[in-house]
Amino acid sequence: MIGTIVNVVLIVMGSMIGSVFKKGLKEQYQDILMQGMGLAVAALGVFAITKHMPDSEYPVLFIVSLAIGGVIGERVNMEEKFHQLVSKVSKGNLAEGLSTAILLFCIGTLSIVGPIESALNGNQTYLFTNAILDFVTSIVLAATFGIGIALSAVVLFCWQGFFYVAAKMVSGFITPELLTEISIIGGVLILSSGLSILGVRKFRTINLIPSLVIPVIYLVAKNLLWT
Template sequence: MIGTIFNCLTIIVGSLIGSFLKKGIKERYQEILMQAMGFAAVALGINAIVQYMPKSDFPVLFIVSLAIGGLIGEMIDIETQFNKLVGRFSKSDLAKGLSTAILLFCIGTLSILGPINSALHGDYTYLFTNAILDFVTSIVLASTFGIGIAFAAVVLFVWQGSFYLLAIYLNDFMSAHLLTEISIIGGILILASGLSILGIKSFKSLNMLPALLVPPLFFIITHFF
């Protein structure tokens, strides 16, 4: 878990630096930074989809996952609950920035493969590389949305910690095929988040998060049956 802890610390430090810079950035510059993050999220999302879609052995799984996950997320209404929680601490658009930060930090090859490699091989290369990327991203996000971006580190710890434990106890299911399916869904969610930041259309990206749980369940079920 050393790599994950280091990754979380870089996000916290980056958020502190970004929030400090925010005080000296004029509103029009904050707006252009927000647009930059929107375009970056769109580009990362498209890249993930294009990269992993051709590798999928189950081309319909991501559609089923989004449908089932979306219905579950809408029933729980994760987006509204999240906005209410964040609204207690901030009256700005922190919720939008924080939800984007969570998706950018958590949904990616490095953030998933990192804890798996750490658990199985003691290799921290992916996590350390991911930490550097997240450090820069957290500075930019916090310079736009504020210090609240640091809360994404808590979610990242739980996310990577889950994969770390799964790799130890359920390493048979940590296949490249599962990573591919999760990455496709993650790419779509990041793309939707970027479009929301750009104001093109508002998507309930957080309500779609349960879709990420469908592929692991599918692989576990098919393994036994």
């Protein structure tokens, strides 16, 4: 879990640095920082899609998965429930900033696909990229809300730790073809996160997360029918 540990450390460091700027960073600097991070995340999503798409044996599966998964996520309203849960942290100015930080740090697909990729392939790229993004974001937030933003690192550790442990537990059942399909969908979700950060459009990425499960159901059903 080296990637998650680095992520946590950088959030704490960013919160400490940002708290020094008590009057907050100027809006123009906040904008350029977030634009740079948004472009980086979008580029990473495109890279994941183009890397794994040629290896896919089911080129339409990711489209069907996004459609079905999106409908399921929207029906359950996962994003709204996540917002409601975070808003219960506490009241006041710090609570507002802390809620925002938790949403920004955990809602991103990098915080989900990253620990899974780390557990299955030992690849820390997504987590390191997420760590840099969260470092910059924590500076901006702590400049406005104070050092208390560092508390979000605890939530992030538990969040990413859950996906890391879960992926380790089922690693023996994950085949190369399944990993390819999940990686393509993960790339699409990462791209959507990047476009959301850039303000191109606000995607309800959390409601699309069930899409990652559809390839699992499909391939398990396919193998059962063929045996």
